[in-house]
Amino acid sequence: MIAAALVAVPATAKADWVHKPTGLRVPDAIGDDFRKGETRDASDGKQANIWVQYGTDEDAATLYVYRSAYPDAGLWFHRTEAAMRGNVGLSGDLPPPWEVTLFGAAAPNGLRQVYTLDGRTKGFRSTALLIVNHGEWLIKVRLSSRSLDAQALDGRLDRFVAAMRLGKADDNPLAHIAECEGAAPPATISTPVTDTAEQMRTLVEGGALAQMAARGASGPAKDDSGWCRVRDDRLAPIATVFRERDGANWVMLIGDSGIAAATRPTLIDTKPKLSGLFLQTHDQTALIEAYDRPPAPEAAISGALGPVLSGQRKPIASISMDDKKR
Numbered sequence: 001m002i003a004a005a006l007v008a009v010p011a012t013a014k015a016d017w018v019h020k021p022t023g024l025r026v027p028d029a030i031g032d033d034f035r036k037g038e039t040r041d042a043s044d045g046k047q048a049n050i051w052v053q054y055g056t057d058e059d060a061a062t063l064y065v066y067r068s069a070y071p072d073a074g075l076w077f078h079r080t081e082a083a084m085r086g087n088v089g090l091s092g093d094l095p096p097p098w099e100v101t102l103f104g105a106a107a108p109n110g111l112r113q114v115y116t117l118d119g120r121t122k123g124f125r126s127t128a129l130l131i132v133n134h135g136e137w138l139i140k141v142r143l144s145s146r147s148l149d150a151q152a153l154d155g156r157l158d159r160f161v162a163a164m165r166l167g168k169a170d171d172n173p174l175a176h177i178a179e180c181e182g183a184a185p186p187a188t189i190s191t192p193v194t195d196t197a198e199q200m201r202t203l204v205e206g207g208a209l210a211q212m213a214a215r216g217a218s219g220p221a222k223d224d225s226g227w228c229r230v231r232d233d234r235l236a237p238i239a240t241v242f243r244e245r246d247g248a249n250w251v252m253l254i255g256d257s258g259i260a261a262a263t264r265p266t267l268i269d270t271k272p273k274l275s276g277l278f279l280q281t282h283d284q285t286a287l288i289e290a291y292d293r294p295p296a297p298e299a300a301i302s303g304a305l306g307p308v309l310s311g312q313r314k315p316i317a318s319i320s321m322d323d324k325k326r
Contacts, residue, residue, distance in 0.1 A: 016165075019065045021047050022137050025165040026063060030054060031156065033061050048282040049257060058147055061160065064140040068258030069214040069280035070251060071138055072221040073131040074175040076258070077111045078229070079240045080129060080140070083256040086237055088144055089121025102132050102161065103169035109133045111174070112161075114154040122146075126153040130161065135170040136215055138258060175221055177242060180228035185248065190295040192304070193274055202290035203317050205266040206276035211319055213251075214260065214280040220251055227251075230297075241297045248294045249275075254309070258282060261305055263294040277304060279315065286315035 016025045017035060028035050033054040042049045047065070054061040068076065077097055084090045094115065099108035110132035117124045128143040128150075141160050145153050193199060213219030220227040220242045230241040230250075243250040252261040259281050266274045275294040279286045289295075289304040307313035 017052055019047055019050065021067075022065060022134055022139075023167050024065055024134075024139060026052070027163055030061075030163040031159040033059070033156075033160075043282050046283065055143075059145045059156075060143070061156075062142045063160075063164075064138075064142070064257065066138060066140075066258045067136050067282045068138040069260035070219060070221040070253065071133060071136050071216050071258070072172065072175045073109070073111050073133050073138065074224070075177070075221060075242070075253060076138060076140075076256070077129070077131050079253040080131065080256040082236050082240060084127065084129070087121075088124055088127045089117050090115055090127070091118075097129075099174065100130070100132070100161075102164075103134070103166040105169040106171045108174055109169055109172060110139075112157065114150045114157060116150045119146075126150040128153050128157045130157060133170065133172045133174070134166065135172070139164070139166075172216065175224040177220055177224045177227055177229050180230050180243065184230070185243075187296045187299075188248070188293055190275070190291040190293050190299065193290040193292060198274060199287065199290045199316050201268075201271070202266055202274045202276040203287040203319070205268060206264040206274070207278060207285055207287060207319050209267070210262055210264040210276065210278040210280065211285040213262065213264070214278075214285060219262070232297075235297065235301075239297075239301075250294070250297055252297055252300075261288070261300065263300075265294075279305065279308060284318045284320050286318035288315055290316070 016027050018025050036053040039052045041047060049066040051062055051064045081094060097111035097113040100110045100112050101108050102110055112130040114128040116126055119125055123146045124144045126145050126149055130141040132139045143153055143157055226245055227242045228245055230243055240253045241250055249263045254260060261279050263275050263277055275291045277288045277300055279288050288308050308315055
């Protein structure tokens with residue numbers, strides 16, 4: 001659904017690489033790791049979802065910077081670990097991450113961990129993950145090595161952390177959301193709303209709430225006590241769901257790069273309440289479907305959301321993010 005464009009960087013470049021929207025600055029070489037000859041921008045040159053590669057195939061290192069829905073390292077660290085079980089072979093019970101305080105923040109604003117692998121997936125012996133909050137942005141470092149053990153890779157991650165420069169960080173506290181307890185709420189059957197005027201009302205009213213929440217003003221990234229994490233082994237390879245403790249709405253983190261889906265209600269009490277299913281990407285909030293009540297997450301994926309994610313269907317309408325705001 002999102003086309004990737006390649007931005008050439010000379011292989012012999014010596015200048016720092018700078019991410020203009022955030023001001024993040026990293027050098028051409030970090031220890032023995034040199035920046036490779038290209039940077040990949042999956043946001044048509046807007047730098048809203050960009051990654052920079054260092055190292056070699058033997059000892060890979062990638063820096064990611066992206067405008068994230070629900071921008072919180074506490075939410076996305078768990079989601080990224082789930083994705084890593086498939087792509088680098090994480091397995092079993094994982095050690096809890098360490099909180100870190102970077103870029104002059106007043107309180108912990110990131111999480112990190114290094115893991116030992118069994119070498120059966122792509123030959124990797126160890127892998128590492130760091131995610132740091134910065135306003136609406138997340139900064140992520142992923143390291144994997146076929147030659148280094150976890151202790152040596154931890155030192156390599158230290159060098160990456162020390163090399164990054166970012167003015168003054170935004171003081172966003174980390175969310176700590178517990179797993180949901182007890183039985184899940186009974187599933188309800190939701191009916192799509194096909195009236196165009198009602199769909200637009202859902203976009204205008206529910207979309208405003210959805211976009212505010214996705215940008216961190218509310219929702220699980222802001223109110224961790226009002227939400228819980230749903231344990232669902234069927235969805236875990238592709239998504240993690242958080243639901244309201246005292247409501248029917250939910251947020252679904254998809255993949256590991258800042259894209260999410262969520263349900264949000266309309267606002268005006270004088271009209272029938274509707275529920276919008278929204279998809280939040282790096283640059284917009286899109287209405288996927290309007291319903292008479294919130295659909296279950298599994299029903300949303302198998303229904304309207306899945307075809308949009310696969311590019312087989314377009315959203316009903318969307319609200320663009322304000323590029324001037326971070």
